[in-house]
Amino acid sequence: MYDYLIVGAGLFGATFANLATKTGYKVLVIDKKPVIAGAIYTERKDNIDIHVYGPHIFHTDDKEIWDYFSSFGEMNNFINAPLAFFKGKLYHMPFNMNTFNALWGVTTPLEAKKKIDQQVKAADIKEVKNLEDQALSLVGSDVFNTLIKGYTEKQWGRACKDLPSSIIKRLPLRFTYNNNYFNDRYQGIPVDGYTAIIEKMLEGIEVKLNIDFLDNKDELEKQANKIIYTGEIDRFYDYCFGHLSYRTLRFETDRLEEENHQGNAVINYTEREVPYTRVIEHKFFNYRESPVTYVTREYPKEFKPGDDPFYPINNKENLDLYAKYQEKALADKKLIFAGRLGQYKYFDMDDTIKAAKDLFAKLKA
Numbered sequence: 001m002y003d004y005l006i007v008g009a010g011l012f013g014a015t016f017a018n019l020a021t022k023t024g025y026k027v028l029v030i031d032k033k034p035v036i037a038g039a040i041y042t043e044r045k046d047n048i049d050i051h052v053y054g055p056h057i058f059h060t061d062d063k064e065i066w067d068y069f070s071s072f073g074e075m076n077n078f079i080n081a082p083l084a085f086f087k088g089k090l091y092h093m094p095f096n097m098n099t100f101n102a103l104w105g106v107t108t109p110l111e112a113k114k115k116i117d118q119q120v121k122a123a124d125i126k127e128v129k130n131l132e133d134q135a136l137s138l139v140g141s142d143v144f145n146t147l148i149k150g151y152t153e154k155q156w157g158r159a160c161k162d163l164p165s166s167i168i169k170r171l172p173l174r175f176t177y178n179n180n181y182f183n184d185r186y187q188g189i190p191v192d193g194y195t196a197i198i199e200k201m202l203e204g205i206e207v208k209l210n211i212d213f214l215d216n217k218d219e220l221e222k223q224a225n226k227i228i229y230t231g232e233i234d235r236f237y238d239y240c241f242g243h244l245s246y247r248t249l250r251f252e253t254d255r256l257e258e259e260n261h262q263g264n265a266v267i268n269y270t271e272r273e274v275p276y277t278r279v280i281e282h283k284f285f286n287y288r289e290s291p292v293t294y295v296t297r298e299y300p301k302e303f304k305p306g307d308d309p310f311y312p313i314n315n316k317e318n319l320d321l322y323a324k325y326q327e328k329a330l331a332d333k334k335l336i337f338a339g340r341l342g343q344y345k346y347f348d349m350d351d352t353i354k355a356a357k358d359l360f361a362k363l364k365a
Helices: 011-022 063-070 097-104 109-123 131-156 194-201 217-221 316-330 349-364
Strands: 002-007 027-031 042-045 048-051 058-060 083-086 089-092 186-188 206-209 224-229 246-256 266-269 278-281 293-302 335-337
Touching (some): 011 027, 011 349, 048 293, 058 349, 097 131, 316 335
Parallel strands (some): 002 027, 002 224
Antiparallel strands (some): 042 048, 083 089, 266 278, 278 293
């Protein structure tokens, strides 16, 4: 018998397994995929670490979380400074003084604030009914039409007028010439890639791949006192209340016979007419000499069973549906749903580690 059977060898599962094993518990980790690391899986080609499921930059203000994660491998000092491409021009993200200078030619925070205030006033939004209203009431028409509208509509597959305002409760406006996307004190990417970090976390732990828990449910349930399930909660219950909604991504990755293709790790494409949302050049996440480069185009699309679910659509309808599954799950004292899919909630990587640490502390108590 195992103390814990952990379903999913991603960041949540690996963190929980590592903590439990170090405390003396007997643990088995399984995953339906042939590789570990889940959504943060990286693979090295031509001396370049490819972020197979999209870019991941580890960032946190929590020193304890940073120290824990970085104890499994050296971190570089990567700073995320994405660009946005719109009709032949490049703009800095997040919205900062470089962005406002490119849009309007302004050079001081006072000028930028005045321009935004004028456009917010001109929009004259009396009642916020949707995402478009919300954005216009926060940043005005130029920032919205250039940098938000097309990207958001591609990402969610719906017009901004048909999206809830809650998606953008606020929009960060930075009145400095600082292109660092995150405000967190600790930022970086593992020098040897994320997969190597997960390998270290799972060192000495029994791991079985290519095993779908739901195909072997009766047999596996007998083998453990507790089951930590990080897969989709609705799939576990055979969609008895209906399907939870997600957005997913399709990736097109090309190997290019050139050293440098776009000069930056991430460029967002904010025109609605361009079918992909961003282009990733993986070399820049952790620069090593290589005569070639790899670029990935991300195409958002509607999720269907069998796809990798990435972004929970946390509108009222889905949250009400999730609450039914959650209530059903509470009746099973042996089973705990955890992580992004089990809890139907988007987690950053530091949040994922904290949630795993908190769950383990609660169960150990």
